[in-house]
Amino acid sequence: MIVTITPNPSLDRTYELGTLTPGEVNRAAHDRLDPGGKGVNVSRALTAAGHRTTAVLPLGGLSGQLLADLLRSQGIDVAAVAISGDTRINVSIAEDSGSLTKINAVGPELSAAESAALLALVREDHLGHGVDWLACCGSLPRGLAPEWYAELVAQVHSGGARIALDTSGPALLAALSARPDVVKPNREELAEAVGRPVATVGDAVDAAGELRKRGAQQVLASLGADGMLLIAEEGNWYGSAPVAAVRSDVGAGDASLAGFLGAGGSGPEALAAALAHGAAAVQLPGSVMPAPADLDPAAVVVTADIPLERPLSG
Incomplete structure (x- = not known):
């Protein structure tokens, strides 16, 4: 059983078109509306992979109601805290070239009472009831202090579950001392966390190692098209999964984390599952999550022989 918590969820509207022309009327060839937010x-x-999960999230307004309805229509249990503000709506514009333009709304501000209710919902209703992992994902909304995730990590550990954390900036740094079981930064978030550029695979290994020294038990680092790293006490591994063409990378990192946790949340096999899920996700429209039939495990390569000198693209 894996519970996710998304403090700043969204409805994600994606438009697909040939080429975006700023300042002109653009007509989409396709559009879709998906429930959004990293968790x-x-x-x-x-x-989609057949695992049991519950999504814990604050919801407000008609957009929040629609988000809950979309999730339940996909067979996902929803545990919601009602808030006074409206759930945000994000927009993505995907061009045929693979270019993606995203407009993310700020989202509502949570009151102290709403923040406390969200913590209580996790603590009282979901810990100690066969939960293996709690995945805390995404940015914190206005009204929640950077230490909010750190408090949640401490509560989860006291309840016996493991915690995966996918956030960035002050919220990530504040939570490290609470020793989350795995953190999942991307290249840019790694560089921000350690305060220096990450230009090679070796730089990423060093940065991930620094996060471990600060408290993270494992670091699952996404390097985009250059693959992924898993840095842990048991060992370090690097993997890649070539993709012929990227359709949309919205939610690809989230699919990777789901693959990792669904495969046990540790070791090279879990890293391989993360890579397979991420590679499948970028070949799907919008933020569609991959099903088992979309995966190509044979395309994944995982090794303990890490190419430290390899430069990262971009």
């Missing part, structure tokens, strides 16, 4: 996407990917 929400993790729950969607887990459900």
Whole structure:
């Protein structure tokens, strides 16, 4: 059983078109509306793979109601805290070239009472009831202090579950001392966390090692098209999964985390599952999460022989 918590969820509207021309009327060839937010996407990917999951999230307004309805229509259990603000709506514009333009709304501000209710919902209703992992994902909304995730990590550990954390900036740094079981930064978030550029695979290994020294038990680092790293006490591994063409990378990192947790959440086999899920996700439209039939495990390569000198693209 894997519970996800998304403090700042969204409805994600994606438009697909040939080429975006700023300042002109652009007509989409296709559009879709998906439930969004990093933890929400993790729950969607887990459900697609046949795992049990519950999505915990604050919801407000008609957009919040629609988000809950979309999740339940996909077979996902929803545990919601009602808030006074409206759940945000994000927009993505995907061009045929693979270019993706995203407009993310700020989202509602949570009151102290709403923040406390969200923590209580996890603590009282979901810990100690056969929960293996709690995945805490995404940015914190206005009203929640950077230490909010750190408090949640401490509560989860006291309840016996393991915690995966996918966030960035001050919230990530504040939570490290609470020793989350795995953190999942991307390249840019790694560089921000250690305060220096990450230009090679070796740089990423060093940065991930620093996060471990600060408290993270494992670091699952996404390097985009250059693959992924898993840095842990048991060993270090690097993997890649070539993709012929990227359709949309929205939610690809979330699909990777779902694959990792669904495969046990440690070791090279879990890293391989993360890579397979991420590679499948970028070949799907919008933030569609991959099903088992979309995966190509044979395309994944995982090794303990890490190419430290390899430069990262971009």
